[in-house]
Amino acid sequence: MKSKKGSFSLMKRMNINLIINLIRKSGSISRIDIAKKTGLTAATVTNLTSELLEFGIIKEYSMGASTGGRKPVLLKMNSKRFYLASAYISPMNVEVAVSDCGAEFVFYRHEKPFSDEFTPENCIDFIAKSLEKFVSQSGCTIAGLGVGLHGIVNSEEGIIVNAPNLGWKNVAIKRIIEEKTKLPVYVDNDVRLMAMAETWFGADQNIGDFAFLYVGRGVGGAVLSSGELMRGKRESAAEIGHTVIDMNGPLCECGKRGCLQAHVSESAMQKRLEKYSVTESVLNHESDCNAIVDAYLNNGDELAKKIIDDEIRFLSVGVSNLISTFDPCCVVISSSIKNFDIAVMEKLSQTVNENDIGRLENNCVVRYSTVGERAVLKGAVAAVLSEIYNNPAEFNAT
Numbered sequence: 001m002k003s004k005k006g007s008f009s010l011m012k013r014m015n016i017n018l019i020i021n022l023i024r025k026s027g028s029i030s031r032i033d034i035a036k037k038t039g040l041t042a043a044t045v046t047n048l049t050s051e052l053l054e055f056g057i058i059k060e061y062s063m064g065a066s067t068g069g070r071k072p073v074l075l076k077m078n079s080k081r082f083y084l085a086s087a088y089i090s091p092m093n094v095e096v097a098v099s100d101c102g103a104e105f106v107f108y109r110h111e112k113p114f115s116d117e118f119t120p121e122n123c124i125d126f127i128a129k130s131l132e133k134f135v136s137q138s139g140c141t142i143a144g145l146g147v148g149l150h151g152i153v154n155s156e157e158g159i160i161v162n163a164p165n166l167g168w169k170n171v172a173i174k175r176i177i178e179e180k181t182k183l184p185v186y187v188d189n190d191v192r193l194m195a196m197a198e199t200w201f202g203a204d205q206n207i208g209d210f211a212f213l214y215v216g217r218g219v220g221g222a223v224l225s226s227g228e229l230m231r232g233k234r235e236s237a238a239e240i241g242h243t244v245i246d247m248n249g250p251l252c253e254c255g256k257r258g259c260l261q262a263h264v265s266e267s268a269m270q271k272r273l274e275k276y277s278v279t280e281s282v283l284n285h286e287s288d289c290n291a292i293v294d295a296y297l298n299n300g301d302e303l304a305k306k307i308i309d310d311e312i313r314f315l316s317v318g319v320s321n322l323i324s325t326f327d328p329c330c331v332v333i334s335s336s337i338k339n340f341d342i343a344v345m346e347k348l349s350q351t352v353n354e355n356d357i358g359r360l361e362n363n364c365v366v367r368y369s370t371v372g373e374r375a376v377l378k379g380a381v382a383a384v385l386s387e388i389y390n391n392p393a394e395f396n397a398t
């Protein structure tokens, strides 16, 4: 598979994404309404929908309601045209899924870590066997596979450069999976795929300039500029988790002191809990982050409040730094912690406002992700779809 820098221009890709998403969400829609809702010219809509019709990913449908004159022809997704596979190898488990080309999941399996044998070979074997099973049972054709991974991933070469929580370094994952599955494979960092999912499946798919910040075991970031992911020379652009916000702060996993990740990740919250006295709290030193948020929201627990307040304060610095550095239209927050949005978002937005007067002037919105569960898998589907539009001949979709 070639890189994204092919003949398929950025503008064309963005317009096609826009049209497909509108058709997908509307169920069926006329070309005239697509033009009205997207702001694209009628000629552009006609040209792009012709290509999509020829490709077979959309089809013409029954007649819509007439407004006088000739009844418009409606367009809808031809979702069963081909299927797309996606996989997520995280330090927690391996997930594998298949969706139709309308991005609806039709198959899903996951596996917990393979005890001490959490090797690339074991993970890939699980993915390949799961997909073989799906194909033999359904008789469906899979056009391509998108894989999300934690760590620094060179997406162009298909190599995991460094995945510290898996202990993998310089693994040519794309080549190994392609050999095993015989599918065209696209690999990328998990947080970048979450950001990609936001533009395809989130509430506002027209955002081209936005920053994404994920709070999980670590802190990940991604920045899209004019709809394109910023990657950097070593594929580590927007690693907001390892920007230093306090030179005298706690030690980070990366060896530096005071990284954002050392203040706001799940591990940072747990370390705070270990440090504080829990005698007056419903929490104990073994409570996880879900329990901390739950105690904050449902018990009015003072210790939980103290931890969440710290979380908001440090997170607001990270968000303000993203805004000052990249000038995005929007900062999207996501987290693996249950009800994190309810616990932090309102106060986080207020605190960022107080930190940064500039944000009020450029109307940068700070909001929580609307993609929901399985965001990495959804992003992997979006990435493969983008590659298919870019180079259809290289996929099994032709």
Ligand SMILES: [Zn+2]
Pocket (backbone or CB within 6 Å): 241, 242, 243, 252, 253, 254, 255, 256, 259, 261
């Ligand atoms: Zn660090």
